[in-house]
Amino acid sequence: GENVEQHPSTLSVQEGDSAVIKCTYSDSASNYFPWYKQELGKGPQLIIDIRSNVGEKKDQRIAVTLNKTAKHFSLHITETQPEDSAVYFCAAPRIYGGSQGNLIFGKGTKLSVKP
Amino acid sequence: NAGVMQNPRHLVRRRGQEARLRCSPMKGHSHVYWYRQLPEEGLKFMVYLQKENIIDESGMPKERFSAEFPKEGPSILRIQQVVRGDSAAYFCASSPQGSSGNTIYFGEGSWLTVV
Numbered sequence: 001g002e003n004v005e006q007h008p009s010t011l012s013v014q015e016g017d018s019a020v021i022k023c024t025y026s027d028s029a030s031n032y033f034p035w036y037k038q039e040l041g042k043g044p045q046l047i048i049d050i051r052s053n054v055g056e057k058k059d060q061r062i063a064v065t066l067n068k069t070a071k072h073f074s075l076h077i078t079e080t081q082p083e084d085s086a087v088y089f090c091a092a093p094r095i096y097g098g099s100q101g102n103l104i105f106g107k108g109t110k111l112s113v114k115p
Numbered sequence: 116n117a118g119v120m121q122n123p124r125h126l127v128r129r130r131g132q133e134a135r136l137r138c139s140p141m142k143g144h145s146h147v148y149w150y151r152q153l154p155e156e157g158l159k160f161m162v163y164l165q166k167e168n169i170i171d172e173s174g175m176p177k178e179r180f181s182a183e184f185p186k187e188g189p190s191i192l193r194i195q196q197v198v199r200g201d202s203a204a205y206f207c208a209s210s211p212q213g214s215s216g217n218t219i220y221f222g223e224g225s226w227l228t229v230v
Contacts, residue, residue, distance in 0.1 A: 006157075032217045043119075043206055043221040044158065089157055093217045098160075099171035101148040101210060101219050105157035 002027050004092050006106025014114055019080050021109045023090035024072040030092040033073045034103070035064060038087045047088075048075070080113045087111070117142065119209050119222030120189075127228045134194040134201070136225045140209030147190045148208040148219055149182055158206060164190055197229045 003026045013019050025033075031052040036044035050057045050064045050073065057064050063076040077084055087110050091103040120139040128134050140147050146165055150158040163171040164184035175182065179197075184190040194201055204226050208219040 034218065036221070043121075043223040046218070046220060049218060091158075094160070097173055099163050099173075100217055101146060101163050101208065102160045102171055102173070103158075103217060103219070105159070107157045 002092075002094055002096065002104055004090060004104045004106045006090050006109060008109060009107065010110045010112070012112045012114065013080050015080060015082060017080055019075075019077045019084070019111055019113075021075045021088055021090070021111070022072060023074070023092075023106050024070075025092040025104075026071070027092070027095045028068075028071060029095045030071075032093050033064070033066060034091050035062075035075050036089045036091070038089065038108075040086075044089060077111075080111075082113050082115050085111055085113045119144075119207055119220055121205075121207050121222040121225050123225060124223065125226045125228070127230060128197050129230055130198060131196050134197050134227055136192040136194075136205050136207075136227070137189040138192070138207030138209075138222060139189045140207075141211075141220060143211055144209035144220075145212040146210040146219075147184050148210075149190075149192050150206045150208065150221075152204040152206060152224075154203070161192075194227070197227070199229050202227055202229045 006023045034049035037047045038044045066073045087108045090106045094102045149161040152158045160174040162182045179195045181193045204224045206224045208221045210219045
């Protein structure tokens with residue numbers, strides 16, 4: 001079945017360093033890849049997304065890259081700050097038997113930024 | 116500009132009772148989605164609704180769970196005869212009227228505890 005794999009499950013970095021989280025997807029027809037940030041006790045917040053017609057998208061310290069051939073996409077956070085500490089989720093749409101808004105999520109990466 | 120509003124934020128139910136979770140989408144949004152997040156796991160799609168219509172319920176358990184989005188008022192996720200395994204965070208998301216993509220925005224969630 002369709003699947004989204006996310007690595008690593010935990011990531012600890014020093015403040016100011018970069019953090020990279022990677023996801024792979026199984027369905028080559030997938031065309032939309034969002035990233036969400038979830039703080040403890042809160043809902044997931046959309047931080048950046050990319051569509052399959054571009055290879056990279058950047059928004060200040062956050063960037064996402066997409067490799068359609070290899071079927072993987074990555075989140076890059078530069079100059080990390082303690083407030084970046086959270087759980088990050090990647091997702092991809094369910095193609096077969098799914099509708100809009102029916103996303104398959106990775107299991108999450110807990111990012112800790114040490115001051 | 117209010118986001119997706121969910122209530123209650125926390126709910127405790129005894130086994131066998133009913134739980135009702137409410138969701139009001141963002142202003143201008145007419146598509147509503149419900150997701151469930153079990154402890155230490157990613158989000159799982161449950162159902163996609165438009166006003167008075169269930170569009171995709173492929174993620175809903177076959178028994179005890181139902182959802183509606185009436186012409187007036189919030190969307191409701193109803194869980195009858197709750198069991199301990201229903202303890203989870205339930206997130207509602209919405210997307211704009213007329214959208215056909217997968218960009219969805221989540222609320223802050225309703226945490227259900229079954230004792």
